[in-house]
Amino acid sequence: MTQKILSLTLVSALALSLPAMAHAACVAEYKAKRDNPLELHYDVAQISGPCTIRNARTQLADQLSRRGLTLLKVLSVSEQ
Template sequence: MTHIRKIPALLLLLAALAQPAHAAGCYADYKAKQDQPLKLHYGVMELSGACSKSAARDEVAARLQRAGWTLLNVLSVFGPEGLDKRKADAGSNFLRF
């Protein structure tokens, strides 16, 4: 009977381990622009949706558009291990949006 009591705890542990990849942090780096006058920027954004380049395009574009920017390109999608090497290049646009 004691083994049966351990099953719910085991199921909770397995569910926690099976979280989607973005639960540990998923990020996209991108290029964006504004017109009149032309402004360009490179940035890094944390994603809240699916951790894929195609899903990132929609999410990044929508969030940038609210701030008056147009997405040019999502360069890559990566985990937290890629943040440090992109931080200096993104400058003030590092996790800004």
């Protein structure tokens, strides 16, 4: 009886943790630039939080500005 309860508890815990493990990473495709001299960049970056262009724009603008780049456009976001 105790073994059945333990097995059932283990199966329940595993079933509840599967959605968290299956959560996909969000990837944003973007264009950026650097002035003097002009450099254009195209890249892909992983973002956290909601997989939306708005969220990607916010995160990427902060990350890129620290590298001396200006975000021009987020082309797309997708869950991988």
